[in-house]
Amino acid sequence: xxxxxxxxxxxxxxxxxxxxxxxxxxxxxxxxxxxxxxxxxxxxxxxxxxxxxxxxxxxxxxxxxxxxxxxxxxxxxxxxxxxxxxxxxxxxxxxxxxxxxxxxxxxxxxxxxxxxxxxxxxxxxxxxxxxxxxxxxxxxxxxxxxxxxxxxxxxxxxx
Amino acid sequence: xxxxxxxxxxxxxxxxxxxxxxxxxxxxxxxxxxxxxxxxxxxxxxxxxxxxxxxxxxxxxxxxxxxxxxxxxxxxxxxxxxxxxxxxxxxxxxxxxxxxxxxxxxxxxxxxxxxxxxxxxxxxxxxxxxxxxxxxxxxxxxxxxxxxxxxxxxxxxxxxxxxxxxxxxxxxxxxxxxxxxxxxxxxxxxxxxxxxxxxxxxxxxxxxxxxxxxxxxxxxxxxxxxxxxxxxxxxxxxxxxxxxxxxxxxxxxxxxxxxxxxxxxxxxxxxxxxxxxxxxxxxxxxxxxxxxxxxxxxxxxxxxxxxxxxxxxxxxxxxxxxxxxxxxxxxxxxxxxxxxxxxxxxxxxxxxxxxxxxxxxxxxxxxxxxxxxxxxxxxxxxxxxxxxxxxxxxxxxxxxxxxxxxxxxxxxxxxxxxxxxxxxxxxxxx
Numbered sequence: 001x002x003x004x005x006x007x008x009x010x011x012x013x014x015x016x017x018x019x020x021x022x023x024x025x026x027x028x029x030x031x032x033x034x035x036x037x038x039x040x041x042x043x044x045x046x047x048x049x050x051x052x053x054x055x056x057x058x059x060x061x062x063x064x065x066x067x068x069x070x071x072x073x074x075x076x077x078x079x080x081x082x083x084x085x086x087x088x089x090x091x092x093x094x095x096x097x098x099x100x101x102x103x104x105x106x107x108x109x110x111x112x113x114x115x116x117x118x119x120x121x122x123x124x125x126x127x128x129x130x131x132x133x134x135x136x137x138x139x140x141x142x143x144x145x146x147x148x149x150x151x152x153x154x155x156x157x158x159x
Numbered sequence: 160x161x162x163x164x165x166x167x168x169x170x171x172x173x174x175x176x177x178x179x180x181x182x183x184x185x186x187x188x189x190x191x192x193x194x195x196x197x198x199x200x201x202x203x204x205x206x207x208x209x210x211x212x213x214x215x216x217x218x219x220x221x222x223x224x225x226x227x228x229x230x231x232x233x234x235x236x237x238x239x240x241x242x243x244x245x246x247x248x249x250x251x252x253x254x255x256x257x258x259x260x261x262x263x264x265x266x267x268x269x270x271x272x273x274x275x276x277x278x279x280x281x282x283x284x285x286x287x288x289x290x291x292x293x294x295x296x297x298x299x300x301x302x303x304x305x306x307x308x309x310x311x312x313x314x315x316x317x318x319x320x321x322x323x324x325x326x327x328x329x330x331x332x333x334x335x336x337x338x339x340x341x342x343x344x345x346x347x348x349x350x351x352x353x354x355x356x357x358x359x360x361x362x363x364x365x366x367x368x369x370x371x372x373x374x375x376x377x378x379x380x381x382x383x384x385x386x387x388x389x390x391x392x393x394x395x396x397x398x399x400x401x402x403x404x405x406x407x408x409x410x411x412x413x414x415x416x417x418x419x420x421x422x423x424x425x426x427x428x429x430x431x432x433x434x435x436x437x438x439x440x441x442x443x444x445x446x447x448x449x450x451x452x453x454x455x456x457x458x459x460x461x462x463x464x465x466x467x468x469x470x471x472x473x474x475x476x477x478x479x480x481x482x483x484x485x486x487x488x489x490x491x492x493x494x495x496x497x498x499x500x501x502x503x504x505x506x507x508x509x510x511x512x513x514x515x516x517x518x519x520x521x522x523x524x525x526x527x528x529x530x531x532x533x534x535x536x537x538x539x540x541x542x543x544x545x546x547x548x549x550x551x552x553x554x555x556x557x558x559x560x561x562x563x564x565x566x567x568x569x570x571x572x573x574x575x576x577x578x579x580x581x582x583x584x585x586x587x588x589x
Contacts, residue, residue, distance in 0.1 A: 041345075052233045056515055149347070
């Protein structure tokens with residue numbers, strides 16, 4: 001299990017660094033074809049279909065968002081938001097060897113800077129990973145912001 | 160002379176209506192404190208004892224159901240002023256103040272005061288009305304939408320709502336049971352702009368094809384890569400695509416304004432009118448209303464309806480956005496979703512998807528609107544140019560038999576009408 005945890009942590013850091021580098025395409029390629037990126041709007045939210053979310057995106061919606069990141073007419077992205085992420089306290093919560101899936105929980109601290117303003121984010125993160133050879137694909141990444149139900153301004157990047 | 164005199168002309172408004180903190184404070188009294196403001200939906204308090212906290216003009220309120228009736232109380236202990244119920248919702252037999260333990264019945268009447276003999280002969284004695292929570296003077300409900308007017312004298316409710324009551328009707332009628340139910344949580348999006356900039360944008364049909372090219376335009380091009388001509392598109396594409404319809408489409412949608420500052424755009428066609436049919440829903444509607452009436456209900460398809468100054472709704476996708484001004488350059492927009500009773504889950508899921516894509520603070524479309532609002536707020540700091548123009552298609556509006564006016568979709572009619580109302584509210588109270 002320890003060896004697995006090390007591999008998982010390496011993967012999470014690799015993922016976070018792709019996001020830091022704004023290498024969205026390489027990041028998106030980490031997902032399984034039906035992989036989901038989810039940012040709930042309520043703490044403990046279990047239902048993504050009949051309850052609103054900040055983000056609930058499949059491959060198609062991620063493709064739109066990622067293309068928009070590079071679109072010069074995305075006015076709210078001018079002056080380029082930049083950010084970094086720290087992933088910590090990773091633990092393997094469940095391991096289904098038969099289905100080759102691992103559920104990992106971790107904590108995330110991140111910051112986004114754009115035009116004289118820094119926004120900080122803290123989140124509980126859950127990854128459902130599928131083992132693939134020596135590495136993993138993301139079947140689900142759930143980023144529950146500590147203040148996910150607060151009144152808040154724009155979130156202009158993936159965390 | 161009032162500080163707002165001369166700031167609104169027929170075809171332009173002075174920039175200070177968006178930037179002056181003193182004017183903002185006056186608006187809270189003369190508009191938000193003087194007319195009907197949406198506070199919540201009856202379905203949020205279905206059973207006796209159910210309550211939600213609410214607010215008007217930054218004042219904390221408590222909406223609670225007791226003996227079947229909806230009460231609206233100022234959420235303030237009559238004693239030292241503490242908010243009796245913190246933010247949130249729940250069910251309670253009675254309310255107890257966290258500070259000195261005063262206990263109130265669900266209708267706000269005081270029930271227990273610790274050591275109450277100390278108040279004997281004062282206005283805080285138990286039988287004095289001053290010792291109970293204060294009720295909001297005027298509360299009215301239309302199809303479950305609860306409005307309140309904080310002023311002692313309210314405008315006649317149904318007359319005030321005229322013109323846009325039909326938008327609320329259409330949203331409710333789209334339920335096979337004719338009833339709506341708030342569900343699916345709330346999105347709370349803080350905007351760094353004056354509340355009127357947000358409000359104006361909802362029926363500004365000259366902006367979508369420009370502002371939303373990076374989201375809606377990208378959605379179209381991504382869809383073109385993945386789906387063939389005539390192939391059924393996923394709901395997300397059906398939702399995002401129409402925002403970048405061409406000028407002609409938005410012009411033809413038309414726009415309608417009413418006394419009281421109300422308005423709606425669209426009528427028979429809107430950005431919501433090309434969503435895929437859902438057979439089980441159509442069958443439920445036909446069974447409930449008969450085919451002819453069901454067709455008539457669906458033939459109305461409005462884009463944004465503004466119940467001035469703070470309730471905005473989208474009937475065809477069953478969502479509302481409630482505008483809560485916080486400061487002259489801060490506005491909270493709450494977005495709520497409704498389940499249409501008797502309709503398949505797919506309809507609710509489409510409304511939820513719509514809100515995720517358009518109204519969440521991490522959505523694909525709204526940040527570019529928000530960017531425009533912030534640029535307006537910044538640009539209006541220009542001393543050299545003082546006025547904001549509202550002349551587009553001026554004089555081409557037509558009066559209607561329903562007491563309103565209609566114009567082509569890109570007309571500034573709605574803005575001119577909003578400021579005519581704004582000036583009337585501000586000057587009446589001056």
